[in-house]
Amino acid sequence: MKFSFERVTNALFGDFRNKVNQMMSDVENNFIETTSNTYQAQTDATKALNTSDSAVQKSENVQSQLNTLVVRAGESSPQVLQALTNANGETFETLKGVLDDKDRKIGNVTTQVANIQVINVKDFGVVGDFNPSTMTGTDDTAALQAAFSAADGKRIIMPDSFNCKINNKINLPSNVTIDFKGKVTCVGDQDYWFSCTTPKRIIYENIRAEVTLDFGLRTKLNRVLYCNIPTYFEVKVAEIIGSSTAIHCLNGDDFICGDITLKNVYGTAAQYGYGVNTSAKRTTIKTLNVVNDNTTHGRHAIYINGSQWQNVDVGYIYVKNFNKNPINIANTDINAKCNFHLGTAVFINANMEPTVDTTGCINGTDENGSGVKIVIDNVRVNGIGGCAVSSNGVSLGQDGFYIGNVYAENLAPAYFANTALVHIRYGNNKQVGKVVCTGLNTNWLCAVYLRDTNNAIVDDVYVSGTSGSQAVRMSNSTVLLGNIDSQNIPKVYNSGSTIRYKYLTTGTRIASASGTTNTLTITHGLGVTPTYHSVQKACLGLPAIDGVIPDATYLNVTFVSNVPAGTNHIVLKWSVQA
Structure with missing residues (x-):
């Protein structure tokens, strides 16, 4: 905007005020627009400052013209004095002072935006009104991605009343803490729903997610939480429904799961049906609960694989209705030195169709x-x-x-x-x-x-x-x-x-006799000839024992005379040790 000085005369004071005010409005709107843009991409402070600098430059381009105009008009004019006064009643010597005051305030806003440590997804346009019963509601994919794009180094939150629909992968920044008390509904078919590569620090304080596509219609992996080579990856509380892999940590350093609840983990073939899949150097899983509606699905509730893992510690795992083996432990490095510890496992209706006859609910394999x-x-x-x-x-x-x-x-x-x-x-x-x-x-x-x-x-x-x-x-x-x-x-x-044998194997032999034999056999069950044996009478009326000859199956007892006839009247106490 540029004034023609020839047209500015004393007769135009009224117009002068209007033109100045219009110009101030234009400049102010420029700053307001800058602030709005800043809030829409809060961490992009550089962009906001560039926009602000542009607005300041525009104001400086007209500064000398305005000051010249004020000098010509005369400083005693009420309109001029009003132009030199800001909204708070503060008076400045020049119009530049007014503009600088506005610039300072907008700069403060920009700094405050850059320093915000908690991001609420609703401030980025996430509506969270998805209704899974009718499959209707706002698609929040773009808005949620915008929030994450602004969340590096920050904590991002979602209200508990929200149910956000997404139809595409959400890329996470390198350093973020996620506290989603609401729910994310994944509608469609994707390899990964929440994904990050080589992040420094990813923490899910809370996450609730559901994949809705029928398993028979899926062509992608549908891994819900995926982290590739993280320095630190932690999922404190999670509830995930309908995934083909719920949580996957591919390599990296430290991986921690807190209280994890999974329902309907779909698939039984390789790459599908995994609850927690890890190849991180150090993995800790405190509590994992996996429940399927039936035994048709489920490959591994915990899958430990790769060549770089060193230590896995699982506190408690509960698995119900699972087609294959719930825990599979493998290390492809024949020289690896690594440790797996499990506190308590409960498996109900699991391993119903194992891969081979030697595949266990807890299966150590591939490690000759x-x-x-x-x-x-x-x-x-x-x-x-x-x-x-x-x-x-x-x-x-x-x-x-x-x-x-x-x-x-x-x-x-x-x-x-x-x-x-x-x-x-x-x-x-x-x-x-x-x-x-x-x-x-x-x-x-x-x-x-x-x-x-x-x-x-x-x-x-x-x-x-x-x-x-x-x-x-x-x-x-x-x-x-x-x-x-x-x-x-x-x-x-x-x-x-x-x-x-650590201990003596003992037993009681009760037998009958016809009165025509002086021998009796006792099955000891060792499978080998005992190195120690003992046979003692435990009833009255039997002849003395003349000797006992052991073999891999029996203790062969000989009496000094025929045993009297009777039914279940012979009682012998015996003990052996291999």
Whole structure:
């Protein structure tokens, strides 16, 4: 805007005031526009300041003309005095002073915007009115992305009443804390819904999300929270429904999950059906609950993989209705030295269709010769269709595998024939604490199966089952056995193994006699010839025992004379040790 000085005369004072005021309005509007733009992209302070500088430059271009105009008009004019006074009644010597005052105030606003540490998504136009019942409401994808684009180094919040619809991936900044008490509904088909690559610090304080597309219509991975090579990635509280992978941390340094609840994790093939997928160096999962509507879906509730991971610590995991094995542990580096610890696991109707007969609900695999140390404190299973725990080639030459307690009940018929509740193969120094199993049935072979392993220890096994299965089965192994107590099935089956016993195996033999023989056999169940044996009479009226000859199956007892005829009148107490 430029005035023609020839037209400014004393007769035009009224017009003069109007022109000055119009010009001030133009300049002020320029600043207001700058402020508005700043609020729409709050962290882009540089853009806001550039806009502000542009507005100041415009005002300076007319400054000399305005001051000249004021001098010609005469400083005593009421209109001139009014032009030199700001909205607060402060008077300045020149119009530049008025403009500088406005510039200072807008600069303060810009600084305040840049210093804001909490961003509310609704300030960026997020409406959050999506109705999942009618699938209607505002598409908040662009507005939510704008909020995240302004959130680097800040905390971004969503009101708990919001339900935001998105139909595309949201890219996260490198450093952000997310507190979404509302819900995000993912409508469509995407590989990733919330994604970031090489971030410094990503923290989800709260996140609720649901993927709505029917699984049969999906062609993408549909991973909800995805973080690629983070320095620090934490999900404190999450509730995620309908994902194909709920949370995925690909490599990186530190990954922490707090209280995680997942419902309907879809898929069973590779790349689908994962609850938490991690290959980070250090992973901590405090509490994970996974519940599906049925056993059709679910590959791994926790999948640990890759070559760089060093330590994984899981506090508590609960899984119900899961098609494959809930926990899969793998390290592709044959020389890796890494640790996995699990506090308590509860699996109900899980591992219903295992990949092979040796795949456990907790499955250590792909590690022949690698130094993967696995420690499991407590496992409780109900209605499972495959192994509860399996270790295949973990920690050759290292104290690498320990199970504290395994409790199994209401077992479904095993998916594969000859399935073991606990299956251990290869490696050294593996230990099983206590195994309690009620009701081995169709296709279940034994409670504990040890194969091709050295210096293994089995402390206590209590099991009942159908005829034809065993409590403990061993093949080509060196094993120290503790208490073995079984009902209706043999205690031990041995093929080429060396067995030692921690404790005496004891029992009571009750038998009848016809009066025509002086011999009796006692089945001891060791599977090997005992190194120690003892047989004592526990009733009256029997001849003295002349001798006992043990073999791998029996204690062969000989009396000094024929045993008198009778029914269940012979009672012998016996004990053996391998």
